Amino acid sequence: MAGQLFDNHGRRINYLRLAVTDRCNLRCFYCMPEEGIKYVARQELLTYEEMVRMVSVLVPLGIEKIRLTGGEPFLRRDFMDFLRSIHQIPGLKQINLTTNGTLTEQHVPELKAMGINSVNLSIDSLDRKRFHEITRRDSLPQVWSTFEALINTGIETKLNAVVMDGRNIDDILPMVELTKRYPVSVRFIEEMPFNGDVAHYEKLPWDHRRIMGHIREAYPTIEKLPDPPSSTSYNYQIPGHQGTVGVIAAYSRTFCGTCNRIRITPQGLLKTCLYDQGVLNLRNLLRAGATDEQLQDTFTSALQHRARDGWEAEGRQSRDPNARESMATIGG
Numbered sequence: 148m149a150g151q152l153f154d155n156h157g158r159r160i161n162y163l164r165l166a167v168t169d170r171c172n173l174r175c176f177y178c179m180p181e182e183g184i185k186y187v188a189r190q191e192l193l194t195y196e197e198m199v200r201m202v203s204v205l206v207p208l209g210i211e212k213i214r215l216t217g218g219e220p221f222l223r224r225d226f227m228d229f230l231r232s233i234h235q236i237p238g239l240k241q242i243n244l245t246t247n248g249t250l251t252e253q254h255v256p257e258l259k260a261m262g263i264n265s266v267n268l269s270i271d272s273l274d275r276k277r278f279h280e281i282t283r284r285d286s287l288p289q290v291w292s293t294f295e296a297l298i299n300t301g302i303e304t305k306l307n308a309v310v311m312d313g314r315n316i317d318d319i320l321p322m323v324e325l326t327k328r329y330p331v332s333v334r335f336i337e338e339m340p341f342n343g344d345v346a347h348y349e350k351l352p353w354d355h356r357r358i359m360g361h362i363r364e365a366y367p368t369i370e371k372l373p374d375p376p377s378s379t380s381y382n383y384q385i386p387g388h389q390g391t392v393g394v395i396a397a398y399s400r401t402f403c404g405t406c407n408r409i410r411i412t413p414q415g416l417l418k419t420c421l422y423d424q425g426v427l428n429l430r431n432l433l434r435a436g437a438t439d440e441q442l443q444d445t446f447t448s449a450l451q452h453r454a455r456d457g458w459e460a461e462g463r464q465s466r467d468p469n470a471r472e473s474m475a476t477i478g479g
Contacts, residue, residue: 150207150208150209151209152208152209152210152446152447152450153450154419154450154451154453155450155451155452155453156453156455158404158405158406158407159209159407160209160210160407160408160409160450161209161210161211161212161407162210162211162212162213162214162377162407162408162409163202163205163210163212163213163214163408163409163410163411164213164214164216164408164409164410164411165198165201165202165213165214165215165216165410165411166215166216166217166218166410166411166412166413167195167198167215167216167217167218167220167223167226167229167413168192168217168218168219168220168222168223168413169186169187169192169217169218169412169413169414170186170217170218170219170222170223171217171218171219171222171247172219172222172247172249172250172284172286173219173247173249173282173283173284173286174282174283174284175271175281175282175283175309176281176283177281177309177311177338187413187414191414191430192413192414192415193411193413193414193415193429193430193433195225195228195229195232197415197430197433198229198233198411199229199232199233199236200433200439201411201429201433201442202233202236202239203236203439204439204442204443204446205446206236206237206238206239207238207443208443208446208447210239211238211239211240211241212239212240212241212242212243213233213239213241213242213243214242214243214244214245214267215230215233215242215243215244215245216244216245217245217246217413218413219246219247219249219250220244220245220246221246221249221250221251221254222250227254227257230242230261230263231261234261234262241264242261242262242263242264243263243264243265243266243267244258244263244265244266244267245266245267245269245307246266246267246268246269246293247268247269247270247282247286247290248268248269248270248289248290248291248293248294249284249286249289249290249293250289251266251293251296252289252292252293252296255293255296255297255300255302256300258300258302259300259301259302263302264303265302265303265304265305266297266302266303266304266305267304267305267306267307268290268293268294268297268304268305268306268307269307269308270287270290270294270306270307270308271308271309271311271314271315271318272287272308272315272318273287273318273321273322273325274287274317274318275287275288277314277315277317277318278290280314281311281314281315294306294331298329298330298331303332304329304331304332305331305332305333305334305393306322306325306331306332306333306334307334307336308322308333308334308335308336309336309337309338309339310335310336310337310338310353310358311338311353312338312352312353316353316361319335319358319361319362320361320362320365322335323362323365323366323385323392325390326384326385326388326389326390326391326392327385327387327388327389327390328389329389329390330389330390331389331390332382332390332391332392332393333390333391333392333393334380334392334393334394334395335358335392335393335394335395336395336397337351337353337354337355337358337395337396337397337398337399338351338353338397338398339397339398339421351398351399354396354398354399355381355394355395355396355399355401358394359381359383359394362383362392366385368385368386369383369384369385369392370383370384370385370386371383372384372391376405376407377402377405377406377407377408378402378405379395379397379402380393380394380395381393381394381395381396397421400422400456400457400458403420403455403456403457404456406420409450411429412425414430415428415429415430415431415433416428416429416430417429417446417449419449419450419452419453419454419460420453420454420456420457420460421457421460422454422457422458422460422461422464423454423460423461423463423464424463424464426449426452427445427449429442429445432445
């Protein structure tokens with residue numbers, strides 16, 4: 148029987164987001180610079196064996212759900228072997244993936260056979276030219292083929308699109324329209340201040356209210372759905388549509404009060420909030436010979452100093468603007 152892990156604000160923690168690599172084969176302008184990227188040295192990355200051990204230590208504490216992210220997880224060699232190992236950990240109830248879809252299609256049948264619960268597919272535009280401008284790669288056909296494979300195989304699929312002023316606003320309604328034809332959750336995400344090379348907004352032009360207002364103008368009959376516990380998205384459905392629409396207030400941070408997740412970066416930093424700079428170096432503990440009990444005690448202790456929300460976590464950060472991380476190193 149798994150235990151229950153709580154933070155100092157009484158929030159139960161049962162969800163781990165584990166980034167397996169900081170490398171990505173796209174160059175989305177809001178996430179990574181086009182060139183001159185300083186990747187984490189391979190010896191500084193957690194090994195697969197260390198990741199498996201870390202998850203095995205966390206599951207008895209109450210972690211029930213894991214999301215494997217990157218960078219692009221399928222870029223890391225032998226990722227499917229690692230996924231098989233994670234799948235065998237007793238007590239883990241859900242395994243989910245986030246991918247850009249460029250290297251995923253060939254693995255979809257095995258993902259289905261393995262019982263992967265859901266796949267989040269990052270796709271910021273349905274227009275090939277705009278997709279190329281945003282990602283700096285002409286990869287929309289591969290991503291769309293992955294989407295169709297996921298839908299045809301019956302894997303629960305969510306499309307994640309970061310809403311960017313002047314970049315992909317014209318894609319919002321076409322993406323909503325996908326929910327008519329497909330049983331897919333289309334989720335629009337506020338742009339966050341982890342951008343590779345764009346200026347931070349003093350005020351976010353497209354926050355969750357404006358995004359939803361734009362959708363409601365075109366679909367006035369759209370209905371609010373009950374949001375699952377600890378949901379990061381406000382969820383809606385248009386009558387007669389198979390799929391759903393979600394809006395994630397990632398910058399406004401309206402969901403912090405029910406946050407149930409922690410993150411581990413590719414180099415083994417524990418982040419108890421998306422907006423903190425890492426509160427603990429797990430890699431060093433592992434390589435120093437920490438026992439499972441010591442690791443569990445360390446996790447429990449770290450959660451007793453967790454920021455109340457993303458604004459408090461951001462306020463604790465270094466004021467050095469060069470200390471900003473990209474989403475590729477955080478893991479989404």
